[in-house]
Amino acid sequence: MAWEQEQPVPVVFDGTRRELGGMLLRGYALLIPTIGLYRFWLTTWKRRFYWSHTVIDSDPLEYTGSAIQLLLGFLMALAVFVPLYGLFFYLSTQSSEAAIIGYGGVAVLLWFLMGYAIYRARDFRLSRTLWRGIRCDQGGSAWSYAIRRFLWSLLVLVTAGLAYPFMAGSLWRYRYRHSWYGDRQFGFVGSWRQLARPFYACYGLVVAIGAVGLGVAAATGGVSASGVPSAEAVLVLIVAAALTGWVVLYYQSREISRMFSAVRLGDAALSVRVSARSLGGQYALFGLALVGSYVVLAIGGLVVLATVAGAAFAGGGFDPAVFMQSLQSSIVVLLAIILGYLLLLGAFTMMVELFLGLGFWKLVAQGASVIGIDSLASVRARDEDRSLAGEGLADALNVGAY
Amino acid sequence: MSIPARFHDGLTAQVHAVELDYEAGMLVIRAGDGAPLGRWPAADLHALHGRRDELRLGANGQPTGARVVVEGRVNVARVQATLPVLHQKRQQQAGREVRLAVTATLALAAVIGAYLYGVPLLASRIVGLVPPAWEQSLGETVAQQMEASLSESGGLEVCDADPDSLANRALARFGAAALEGTGSPFDLDIKVVRSEVPNAFALPGGQVYFFSGLLEQADTQDEFAGVLAHEVGHVAHRHGMEQLISTAGTGALIGFILGDMTGISVAAGLGATMIDARFSRDAERQADAFAARVAERMDFDPSGLADLINRAGADDEFARALALLSTHPLTEDRKAALEELSRQRPSGLEPPFTDAEWTAIRSMCETAAPLAPRTKRK
Numbered sequence: 100m101a102w103e104q105e106q107p108v109p110v111v112f113d114g115t116r117r118e119l120g121g122m123l124l125r126g127y128a129l130l131i132p133t134i135g136l137y138r139f140w141l142t143t144w145k146r147r148f149y150w151s152h153t154v155i156d157s158d159p160l161e162y163t164g165s166a167i168q169l170l171l172g173f174l175m176a177l178a179v180f181v182p183l184y185g186l187f188f189y190l191s192t193q194s195s196e197a198a199i200i201g202y203g204g205v206a207v208l209l210w211f212l213m214g215y216a217i218y219r220a221r222d223f224r225l226s227r228t229l230w231r232g233i234r235c236d237q238g239g240s241a242w243s244y245a246i247r248r249f250l251w252s253l254l255v256l257v258t259a260g261l262a263y264p265f266m267a268g269s270l271w272r273y274r275y276r277h278s279w280y281g282d283r284q285f286g287f288v289g290s291w292r293q294l295a296r297p298f299y300a301c302y303g304l305v306v307a308i309g310a311v312g313l314g315v316a317a318a319t320g321g322v323s324a325s326g327v328p329s330a331e332a333v334l335v336l337i338v339a340a341a342l343t344g345w346v347v348l349y350y351q352s353r354e355i356s357r358m359f360s361a362v363r364l365g366d367a368a369l370s371v372r373v374s375a376r377s378l379g380g381q382y383a384l385f386g387l388a389l390v391g392s393y394v395v396l397a398i399g400g401l402v403v404l405a406t407v408a409g410a411a412f413a414g415g416g417f418d419p420a421v422f423m424q425s426l427q428s429s430i431v432v433l434l435a436i437i438l439g440y441l442l443l444l445g446a447f448t449m450m451v452e453l454f455l456g457l458g459f460w461k462l463v464a465q466g467a468s469v470i471g472i473d474s475l476a477s478v479r480a481r482d483e484d485r486s487l488a489g490e491g492l493a494d495a496l497n498v499g500a501y
Numbered sequence: 502m503s504i505p506a507r508f509h510d511g512l513t514a515q516v517h518a519v520e521l522d523y524e525a526g527m528l529v530i531r532a533g534d535g536a537p538l539g540r541w542p543a544a545d546l547h548a549l550h551g552r553r554d555e556l557r558l559g560a561n562g563q564p565t566g567a568r569v570v571v572e573g574r575v576n577v578a579r580v581q582a583t584l585p586v587l588h589q590k591r592q593q594q595a596g597r598e599v600r601l602a603v604t605a606t607l608a609l610a611a612v613i614g615a616y617l618y619g620v621p622l623l624a625s626r627i628v629g630l631v632p633p634a635w636e637q638s639l640g641e642t643v644a645q646q647m648e649a650s651l652s653e654s655g656g657l658e659v660c661d662a663d664p665d666s667l668a669n670r671a672l673a674r675f676g677a678a679a680l681e682g683t684g685s686p687f688d689l690d691i692k693v694v695r696s697e698v699p700n701a702f703a704l705p706g707g708q709v710y711f712f713s714g715l716l717e718q719a720d721t722q723d724e725f726a727g728v729l730a731h732e733v734g735h736v737a738h739r740h741g742m743e744q745l746i747s748t749a750g751t752g753a754l755i756g757f758i759l760g761d762m763t764g765i766s767v768a769a770g771l772g773a774t775m776i777d778a779r780f781s782r783d784a785e786r787q788a789d790a791f792a793a794r795v796a797e798r799m800d801f802d803p804s805g806l807a808d809l810i811n812r813a814g815a816d817d818e819f820a821r822a823l824a825l826l827s828t829h830p831l832t833e834d835r836k837a838a839l840e841e842l843s844r845q846r847p848s849g850l851e852p853p854f855t856d857a858e859w860t861a862i863r864s865m866c867e868t869a870a871p872l873a874p875r876t877k878r879k
Contacts, residue, residue, distance in 0.1 A: 113552075133606045134613070140602065147550045158507070158516065159552065161568075167601060184749075198642075231516060232509025232566035281514060478514040480566055 107370060108472045112464035114152030116453055122148060123452055127445050139169040145452075146224070153464050155230065156472050163234075164227035172223075183208075210252070214245035218274075225278060233480050239277030247273060260302065264294035271358045280364055281478040289361025297353040301346045308346070312339025348382070349375040355463065366474035372466045381458035388454050392446040400439050503531070504579055506571045508538060511564030521569065523583050528558075530569060539563070547594075548587045556580055558587075616754050621783065624747040628739045633686035633706075636742050640706025643741075657694040660713060660866040668693075668865045671858035675726065676709070678853075679733040679795045687736055691729070693865050699813035703732040705741035713866035718813050725862070726799070726853040727792055727806030734791025740784040789835060793842035800850035803843050807836035 126141035143166040150162035183205065190201035218241040225235040251266035268291035275287035316332040316339075352375040359371035503520035508530050510517070517538060522529040528546060530539040541560040551557040551570070556577045558569040571580050581587060648657050661668055676689035687707030699714040709732045719725040735741065789803070796803040854862065 133602060134609050136602065136605050136609060140598070151550060151552050158509075158570075159555075161549065161551075161557065163549075163565075166598065170605065229566055229568075231514040232511040232564070232568050233514045234566055476513070476515050480512050480564060 107468040107470045108156045110464050110467040110469065111154040112152055112461050113154065114148055114457070114461075116457060119145070119148055119457055120449070120453055123449050127449070131441075136170070139173070140166040142166070142169060149460055150228065153460075155469060158231050161229040162227055163229055164223065168223075179212075211245055211249045214248035215241045217248075218244040221274065230280070231475075233281040233478055235281075236279040236481060237274075237277055238279065239273065244270075244273055261299075264291040264298045267291070267294055267354060267358070271361070275362050279481065280475070282481050283365050283475070283478045286363035286365075287361055288363055289358050293357040293361065294354060297350055297357075301350040304346050305343050308339050308342050312336055344382075345375070345379065348379045351375075352378045356466070359463065359467065364475065365478075367469055367471040370468050370470060371463060373462050377462055378459075381454060381462065384458065385450060385454035389447065389450045392450055393443070396439075396442055396446055400442075403435055403439075504571060504576050506530075506569050506576075508570075509566065509568045510538065511567030519569070521571070521580070528560075528569070528584070539567075541569075543584055543586055546584060546587060547590045556587075613754065616750065620747045620750040621743075624743045624750070627746050628743045631739075631742055636739065637687065637706035639745075640704040640708050640741070643704050644708055657692075657696065657710065660693045660695055666861070667858060668861040671854050671862060672729075675729065675799075675853050676733055678799065679730050680737060683737045685737045689733065689736065693862070695866050701728050701732055703735035703741060705739065705745070707736050709733065709736065715809070715813055716863070716866065719809055719863075721805060722852065722854050722859045723801040723803075723805035724809040725859075726801040727796075727803045728809055730792035730795040730801075730803065731788045731806050733795070734788035735784070737791060738784065738787050740788065744784065785835075786838070789839055790842060793839060796843055797846055798850065799853045801853050802846075804836050804839040807839055811836075 122144055123141070126137060126144065129137040130141070143162075143164060146162045146164065150160040153160050186201075187205060190198050190205070218237075218239070222237040222241070225237045228235045248266075248270060251262070251269060254262045255266055268289060271289060272287045275285045278285040312335055316335045319329055319331040319335065352373045355373045356371050359369055362369040503522045506519050506521050508517040508519040509515070518533055519538060520531045520533070522531065523543075526543050528541040528543060529537055530541070531537050541558075541563060545561040545563075546558055547560070549557040549559055549568070554572065554574045554577055556571040558571070558580075559565070559567060571577050663669065664673075672691045672693070673689070676691050680687075680689060685707075689707050689709060691709045691711065693711045693713060693716060696712040697714045698712055699718055700712045701710060701715050703709045709729070711729065711732070715728070716725065719728075789806070792803045792806060
């Protein structure tokens with residue numbers, strides 16, 4: 100094959116955190132006057148940012164979707180959700196047993212629908228991705244994907260997680276074997292075999308860490324009848340949790356690297372290397388940024404409270420009764436509370452976007468390279484696929500990641 | 502002078518290094534050897550989103566993926582200076598999007614407005630469609646859940662489990678008399694239960710709970726009868742059901758705004774409480790008015806209920822401080838309204854309870870807890 104002699108072409112990502120941050124700040128601000136409707140525009144801008152800064156062989160991706168398509172999709176999804184919501188309401192008024200069974204049924208239904216939504220959302224994003232003037236696309240059936248995912252997840256549940264590599268391999272394969280770039284179909288050469296070793300090693304480690312951690316904690320008097328764990332036991336449990344987190348991250352980095360590296364497009368092959376350390380670095384950064392932003396917000400909040408309810412802080416102390424009185428009398432304080440709540444929520448989602456969302460995309464993009472890219476020059480465009488309006492369900496179910 | 506660019510024809514995934522020229526209203530795309538690859542009329546051109554210092558052009562009538570990509574600040578500026586139509590089109594497009602966003606926002610605001618005023622109205626209509634049997638079983642579920650949640654502190658122990666005791670017969674008679682003529686499909690079940698908390702409430706379907714903490718604070722039978730009649734009013738108006746329907750409606754709306762139909766989030770809960778507070782105040786006024794009407798058939802002063810609620814609430818500083826979020830109207834206003842309503846009360850009526858009955862009711866919770874299991878009266 101020709102590509103073996105060729106140099107791999109690295110994927111370049113040249114977006115900056117500052118650009119995304121500015122866009123998010125503007126977007127969050129506009130969410131308020133538009134009663135939340137701006138989120139469809141914000142999503143569109145965000146995707147344009149990610150796509151246009153991902154450059155493969157000096158040509159960036161282009162996102163061609165629009166906010167209006169997303170808005171329409173959401174309205175359509177409401178048609179599914181309004182009856183479901185009514186069902187929820189009806190169930191909540193039933194006798195306890197019926198309600199529990201009913202809620203369980205609805206939860207299972209939602210879990211199933213999520214698979215459908217994920218596949219449709221991917222279809223929407225792919226069919227609006229342009230590179231070198233040629234559109235990507237996704238075939239297959241969203242229902243079929245949803246059924247696979249659902250049945251596999253049942254099996255994973257029954258086997259206490261042991262079936263996971265088979266599920267991951269099967270779903271990755273389904274997704275990529277039904278993906279297209281122009282008239283060329285993607286291929287997938289990965290399987291559960293590449294996942295089995297890291298997965299079962301990590302599985303064993305987690306079980307061992309859990310057993311040792313719980314054992315040591317119990318030995319040091321952590322699980323005593325009094326219910327008050329000793330300091331040593333807490334420390335042991337924290338260490339065990341941190342180790343478990345590290346093992347999970349390690350496995351994640353293996354799965355991402357191996358599965359993405361199994362993606363083929365004709366004679367071209369994708370190769371991705373993501374290390375556990377860089378993945379962990381993103382989470383550490385995220386934690387720091389979150390704490391930092393909350394400290395800033397807390398200081399700001401205190402200043403605001405002192406201004407609107409200054410009397411409570413008179414004399415250097417804090418008088419809750421006076422504070423409560425000014426709460427009662429002033430609508431300004433109530434607005435300040437609502438604003439504060441929105442700020443906390445906004446800061447959290449912003450840090451998730453800036454450090455986890457961007458960080459993850461950057462890691463995968465910068466760790467990726469394409470071998471045999473010249474073979475793609477012969478790809479031809481396929482007919483238009485305009486059947487999809489928005490991601491509907493995915494939006495309503497909150498599964499659309501990027 | 503021509504400008505260098507990259508060209509994708511939208512048919513194959515090839516990159517052409519091209520030179521752009523502008524001739525007679527046409528953007529001419531030429532390959533390196535001078536052969537023309539395309540002629541795009543300037544009027545059909547539109548700019549697409551690109552990175553900084555990158556201009557991506559598409560054109561109507563061309564394959565949808567066909568792109569001319571100009572890179573570098575100077576080159577982009579030159580193209581834009583030559584083709585002012587790009588700027589106009591971009592502004593038109595932005596204008597369209599803004600108009601659409603504004604229209605959608607106004608529509609949503611109108612829906613919210615209609616919702617806030619419509620849901621309470623609609624809820625009272627829908628309540629009429631809810632079968633009484635359903636509401637009754639719902640009330641039983643709520644009672645079960647409530648008792649289960651209180652079971653650690655001993656549950657809701659009924660003070661006098663004997664339905665044929667003097668006090669319980671007096672309560673049942675009062676309830677039946679209060680409900681008379683309202684056409685309510687429910688049988689009342691009034692329970693006096695042991696609890697420190699000064700409270701009384703009505704569940705959907707006719708169950709009324711009166712806490713001993715509130716009973717102890719009642720100085721006269723006017724006050725007690727007033728509060729009880731008020732709670733019967735909630736039952737007659739089916740306020741519990743109404744509240745439930747309207748809370749569900751508000752929750753759905755907030756879910757829509759937040760774009761997360763699955764999360765029964767804190768925001769939704771908080772928002773629903775605050776929005777529904779208005780509706781509940783109306784319900785309280787209706788129940789007060791009901792109590793005043795009952796007082797036209799029995800000799801008690803309904804404004805006593807405001808006194809009792811005021812006295813019970815005085816102990817609870819925190820509850821007073823949060824009055825902004827409270828679902829109860831301010832007691833002073835209520836008292837004034839009740840006095841107004843009870844001005845034309847006829848004289849010569851029978852009091853709701855005889856002296857013996859009132860004494861029995863007052864002492865219901867003073868006796869030792871009965872050992873017999875609680876029985877449901879229907």
